[in-house]
Amino acid sequence: MLLTVILGLFSALLMLPFGNKIKTRWSVLLTFVPAIIFIYYLQYVPAVSTGTIYTQILPWVPSMDINFAFRLDGLSLLFALLISGIGTAIFLYAIKYLKGHPYFDRFFGYLCLFMAAMLGVVLSDNIFSLFIFWELTSISSFFLIGFNNDSDESRKSALRALTVTGMGGFFLLAGLTLLGNIAGTYQISDLVAARDLIIGHKLYPLILALICLGAFTKSAQFPFHFWLPGAMKAPTPVSAYLHSATMVKAGIYLLARFNPVLGQTELWSYTLMIVGGFTMIFAAFHALFRLDLKGILAYSTISALGVLTFLIGLGTKEAIIAVVVFILVHALYKATLFMVTGIIDHETGTRDISKLAGLRKIMPWVAVAGGLAALSSAGLPLTFGFIGKDLIYAATLEGGGTISVILTSLAVATNIALVAAGFMAGLKPFFGALPDSLKDTHRPYAALWIPPLILGALGLIAGILPGITGSYFSLQAADAVFGGNTDLHLALWHGVNTVLILSLATLGTGTLVYLANKPNPKKLKALERLNVISPQYFFDLIGQGLLKLSQGYTNVVHNGYLRSYHLKIILFAEALLAYKLWLSGPIQLDWSSLTALSIYEVAVVLILIGAVGIVLSTPYLLTAVVAMTVVGYCICLMFVFYSAPDLAMTQFTIDTLTTVLFVLVLYKLPPFLKLESSTRRYRDIAVAMSFGVILSLIALKVMNEPIDKSISQFYGENAYLLAKGKNVVNVILVDFRGIDTMFETVVLSIAAIGVYSLLKLRLKSSEKE
Structure with a gap:
């Protein structure tokens, strides 16, 4: 499983050295990446359909129980097949759609990166690895949404999507961390055993809220839905892949995966049902007013995601079955409709449905694909969408009573609007008289219409053979979401009943709404x-x-002023230290324990004070540098007096080198110092003296505290045994504090690269101005 994720990441990296080759002769090879992954996971279908679960664990940070743990069960297999299968169609489609684009290789690099990230999300069985891949989907989608980076709207849409989903990711990390800490494990499959402990914990409402926020932002639930219509500024292959079958379904996957852990409580159910219910009716209503084909599909997608969230909240066996089936139904018909929209836009130059009609005469196979998808979206008998809508109504009708009537009415109203929206996107551009402005429209490449035609046909095949689809692709997924046996069995005919009547009424009413609705500006x-x-x-x-x-x-x-930064840092440190001193109470010190001052200590201090005074008062740069050196040497003598020769040598070396460097660059600096105003000088003197007083008080406070030598004894005893070093200080820096030192080295390296870049910078005369 890890290899499939690595394959996607490696393919993205290969765009760097081989991008130019991909742009020309070898672009067809790109399709093999998702195709190989699809075939790989397809071989697991027979075993997983019988209940077999595959796991793979690679230690990452074992001491913190963080591993690259992957788990392939019914739910993750369903999503892996959608990601790679629809990905194969999208890759083939995008090769022709973006033919000749200057950033062709860059686009497929981003797309491979996104595919790998989505596979990581659905396969991860560790909280932290899931989160890392989750954030990688946000980052890669940011690049894909903003792919047309010369457009202000594309850049704004990408930033808005990243902001909303990134904010959700922050909340998700907090929720997942709390969840793992309470359960005592970060393995997702092990959390089910700790369900009672989690639900009974006082932080359960907070955990649920944080995880739901993460899922709602990613799956565009109200009030976070607005980033998705804006993301339609992306190229159509991006919309077809990210916003129909993959990225927006990541939030649904998260809710489904954690349903056995957090679900079946009133708080979980009401939260998801209210948010999902309002989202689905709100977005379906908005879809009817749109003129842009991608706008119609965006809002109908938001509505479908609301339906899925609503059903997960409902949480019954029938509702979970409906969730799993509708995930597949929606992915097939929505990816098809997006690709059909892309073909129309690519060939006609417009997506305005008020200007589109009669295109079936020019692109008949595209019309067939759009028709199949629209009919599946509407729930016509013999399509997979018909079974999906039947299951939704069966879930809302279960239990009876007033609440069932309300829920069913809400579902019917939503589906009526979705029927009309599906017909607007999949049928309207192809029927009617062909406008004169479109008579010169070119026929699309076969590579453009074959992928949507295949997906549209799969929606029909799955509807005709629902038993096979249910047994091999939906049964174990439903069991994984429900957390038990759902006894899923899909059939095309269940007799004449309330569900069938509602489905046919929805289809008929939705058709009437489509015929009556005339969207206009x-x-x-x-x-x-x-x-x-x-x-x-x-x-x-x-x-x-x-x-x-x-x-x-x-x-x-x-x-931008270094002295301002220093002042603020010192003031903050003073306030923090003074507050801590105030909390610790008065200083109790045995003055008799202090040694008497020697004449040479007093002399060194007087020299130091005099040198500081010269630095503050002299107008000459060289004099200030020499006086600062005297201050440093006085400190060196203090270290010598108190038996710290190593510190004294270090201080001496630093001061000497600093002085040499200052003198070497003096010829580049003005010879005179511009003295600060008297007000600023008195302010700085007061701040410096306050800092010195506070540090002196801390030193006196420390002298009265008992000394704990356990840490120093540990280092002394284990420096040689564990790190084979005789110098304890070196061992602490290199081994015991190795990570700290490594990051310090990284910071210095980055600073050195920055300095080197500035030294090598050669600006044109226009750039200098």
């Missing part, structure tokens, strides 16, 4: 007047406020 503009109360409006207001706040903070705190 006036309706859309009237709807957009409500944007002043939309979540995106408030999100943008918050963003503008944060921008102003950050600008003000930067101007005050990070103003």
